[in-house]
Amino acid sequence: MANIKLLGLVVMVGLLVGCGFGEGPIVEGDPAPRVTITPTSLPTAVNTAVPANTTTSPDTAVVADIVAGERSIGDSYAPELGNTGYDVLRYTIQLNLDPALEYELDGAVIIDAVAALDDLGEMSLDFIGFEIDELLANGQPADFRREEGKLIITLPEPLASEEPFQLTIRYQGEAEQEPSPYVGFASWLGLFYAQDDTIYILSEPDGSRYWFPNNDHPRDKATYRFEITVPEGNTAVANGRLVSAENNTFIWEHNYPMASYLATIVVGDYERLEGQSPAGIPLRDYIFPASQSQFERATASSREAIDWMSDLFGDYPYEEFGFVSVHAPGVSLETQTMVLLSTGMFDEQTAVHELAHMWFGDWVSLDSWGEMWRNEGFATYLSFLWEYRDDPDGLELYMEGIRAFLEDNNELGKPLRNPPPAELFSAYTYVGGALMIHELRQEMGDxxxxxxxxxxxxxxxxxxxxxxxxxxxxxxxxxxxxxxFFSRWLEGE
Ligand SMILES: [Zn+2]
Structure with missing residues (x-):
């Protein structure tokens, strides 16, 4: 994920480096009085317009209860998410979406899974909002109830460990909008109906349960098929490869494992661009024609960066890659194979940051959300490394600038791991993580x-x-x- 406030910080640090941290007087009449914008405290990603009641940890009694019922995948940082009783193999998401019907949808999700426990008689999915019209387990109606963000299903017949099963959940109605304890820059997560008659989704970290029932944690990855029906004149975009588009139904398949927070659907009046990287990786982007030239300027160098990253870390791991433009104020997201690129963030640094997440976060995902520094630190560092790829001295100066900036603001020495939930996406996670990674590189040698x-x-x-x-x-x-080295950075000094 990237957002404008963070990029503002990075740009500001860049300016400070550029003007030598106040060495020498500011030239009178300098149109950019850059030194004077040094903040007294490090800005965070948190939008203060969002309710402030999101800084507390989840209620421990509720958490203990959830864990006791195995209604947790076991991430101690986010124990309210997931379930260990089964393993989802594939989601088939069939939705009717209409930008004119704000926050309403209808459709079904088919879940192919295997039991992970013997005698599995009850299981839970993460799911919030909407009305469930029908729930079938292996074709048989199953009893269900809803508690604490969970859809709890009583299976008609208990399952043996490793036994495959299929759930069909038909639902319709209205999405619920609640602030996430982990996110300050969006008022809620899940579905967004933008004013320009587009629909998009932001789910990181705990928002996919606000639009489809799932095992909502990266520890349970699955493949996906999307069958999305939209009104005439609209295009539905999702992860993976477009396999057909007939009668206003767009079918996308992503046949590589994906964490639920990376699943996406975007609906709007889009134009598709096609191309390939110099090494031949298929690229497809969805753009608004009115902003095509700005889009192309921002993403041009990412065509080479995808090959550069393939050489550094291993071949690009999916079918295709590209960006979809969205009017998502101040936030872009690394949705697997189909990055959400905000029209307000059409710049090379954001495009390369999100591309880097295809490796750091998507291909290898976090085992716990408290390890966010590994996602955002690497994506941030990779965008610097790309920018200074022919200028190691410039990179060194830039990283020294970040270090001095964090020192001046008493951020250095704060533990990078398990920050308070409201600081999960703080600037320190991004640039502190990037600095740690740069110093790790120096400690190890290239x-x-x-x-x-x-x-x-x-x-x-x-x-x-x-x-x-x-x-x-x-x-x-x-x-x-x-x-x-790691204990100093992760646990704090
Ligand atoms: Zn990011």
Missing amino acids: DAFFAGLKNYFQQYAHGTASDEEFIAVMEAAASKSLAA
Whole structure:
């Protein structure tokens, strides 16, 4: 994810570096009095217009209750999410979406899964809002109830471990809008109906349960099929590859494992552009013709960056890649294979940041949401590394500037792991994470650092990795302990 406030910070740090951190007097009449914009405290990604009651941790009694019922996938940072009783293999999402029917939809989700426990008689999905008209388990009507963000299903016949099963959930009605405790820059997560008659989705980290029933945690990845019917004149865009578009129904398939927060649908009056990277990776973008030239300027260098990242970390792991333009104020999102690029953020740094997430976050996802520094730190660092790819001294100066900036604002030394939920997407997660990664690279040396990252992707491809698993791979590549380095950054000094 990237948002405008963070980019503002980065641009500002860049300006400070550019003018040497106030060395020498500001020239009178300088049109950019850059030194004077140094904030007294580090700005965060949090939009203060959002209700402030989101800073508390989830109610511990509720959490304990949820965990006791196995209605948690076991992420201690976000114990309200997921379930360990089953493993979803594929979601088939069949929705009718109309930009004129704000926050209303109807359709069905078919879930193909296998039981992960013996004698599985009851299971839960994460799902909030809408009315459920019908719920079938292996074609038989199943009892269900809804509690605490969970759809709890009593299976007609208990399942044995590894037994496959299929759920069909038909639902319609209105989406619910609640602030996420982890996100300050959007008033809610899930569906957004924009004023320009488009529909888009923002789900990171806990928002996909606001538009379809699912096991809402990266630990349970699945493949996807989307069958989206829209009014004439609209295009429906989703992850993966467009397999057909007939009678206003757009069918997309993504046949690689994907975390639920990366699943996306965008509906609007779009034009499709097609191309390929210099090495031949198929590219398709969905744009508004009115902003085509700005879009093309912002994304032009990402065509080369996709090959550059493939060389550094392992081949681009999916069918196709591209961007879909959205009027999402101040936020862009790394939705797998089909990045949401805000029309207000048409710039190279955002495009390359989101592209980097195809590796860092999408291909290998977080085992716990408290490890967000690994997603945002790497995506941020990669956008710097790309910008300064022919200028290592320039990168060094830039990173020194970030270090001095964080020091001046008493941010250095704060633990990067498990921040308070409201600070999950703080600027420190992004630029502090990037600085840590730069210093890790210096600590290991380039050969070991890049070899370690290649190993990391080979080992955890299409799955998740924890911080401990990441550290073990990097220590093996470095042939030395990095325990003191990581403990200083992750746990704080
Ligand atoms: Zn990001």
